[in-house]
Amino acid sequence: MTDRPIRVRYAPSPTGHLHIGNARTALFNYLFARHNNGTMVLRIEDTDTKRNIADGEKSQIENLHWLGIDWDEGPDKGGDFGPYRQSERKDIYLKYVNQLLAEGKAYESYKTEEELQADREAQQANHEMPHYVYEYEGLSEAEKQAKIEAAKAKGLTPVIRFHIPADKTYEWQDIVKGDISIDGNTIGGDFVILKRDGMPTYNFAVVIDDHLMEITHVLRGDDHIANTPKQMAVYDAFGWEAPVFGHMTLIINGATGKKLSKRDENVLQFIEQYRELGYLPTAMFNFITLLGWSPKGEDEIFTKKEFIKLFDEHRLSKSPARFDQKKLEWVNNQYVKKTDPSELAALALSNLIEAGRIAKDPDPKTIEWTRQMISLYIPQMSYTAQITDMSSIFFDDRDSLTEDELKELADDNALPVIKAVAEKLHHLDTFAAYFVNELVNSVRLSSGVKGRKLYMPIRIATTRHMHGPQLAETIELMGRDKVLANIDKTIAEMTK
CATH class of the missing domain: 1.10.8 (Helicase, Ruva Protein; domain 3)
Incomplete structure (x- = not known):
């Protein structure tokens, strides 16, 4: 734990709607911040302009609010560390790109897509891991400049690549995973920090933003572990202190055991889908919190205040979180009963x-x-x-009864009971559940029929269904005309 005031961020890309996995990332950052009286920052990472969708940012903000997650700084709230959209921070990134260029820690790269593809194919043929091949290898400074001038003469626009130090190991104490160590030689070589369109890449912009916004802890999915050494290399290049990292385990489909994928159509994966189905935000908050985190004890239902009080980042699970649709339905039902x-x-x-x-x-x-x-x-x-x-x-309006329903009506007492109920319903002064119950009791007493042989024929005849909610209340809401019409249709079917 750092001595600095705790500041965390949730930094979605507006390339899609709020996904279960992203919602969990936002939620854990929120709980961590609130438990430690820290600051929650919302930052929109919108530099991938080709993939951004029109309402991506709006969807993120609306669905986060629906879940009950709020933040202290962001594009909708402002703050002392803005702007909070990366697309509005291009001048900031360019300043630091130029610093790295001036210090020889970054350089202009003119390799074309065709050349890069040729390198990848050669590496694949040689059973090598994909990596960038330094285009100025073995060249003198004069030869390097000549090559650059030739590329410019062809009208090529460069990308800016960051020079990864050779033979360096990147190590950190991960909140979730513990000690992690990655050899810098395995991360693919010098990587792009500024694209041809002038936009920064993720691994560069996120470091600049997290440093300038004074982010102390980064909680994110473990698919980002491979990005962490690249980001640590950038921190090192500027002489900055890196935040404390925590990489949460992936979420798997509880039915298949496979990683939860947006292409998996067997599981609803977007918060908007659950909103449309009438799930409750408090239930979703509860369920998602328990995807990869657990409190002490056996309880599974908590309020948001209780989660904030209980949250302990050291109880984040090292094992994959199982997304169980039936469990979610059960959790939501617990909240439905209390709502x-x-x-x-x-x-x-x-x-x-x-x-x-x-x-x-x-x-x-x-x-x-x-x-x-x-x-x-x-x-x-x-x-x-x-x-x-x-x-x-x-x-x-069902035209015919099922075979099982007709079997229930085959008893000798069924038709007399139904006719007696119909006669009494026809003359019932107040068509309300209380009086319907009284009516059924009177038929029970006068006919001597009771239990299933009484209630099942009445239910089937009045509602045309074998199963349903409380019978008297159902009959009241259906209304006299519809109930009597159902009975007539049923008697006709029984006597034909």
């Missing part, structure tokens, strides 16, 4: 409108009916979009 029904109803209503079950801009009467209907399903609902299929009995 204000009106909030759930609003989410579920949106899902029903999106599915075309309810018309857009419903009138107050429809909204109230929908809220009552949704409340029947809350206990078993893992996420609110499930309401679309769960509530099908209220929206679909």
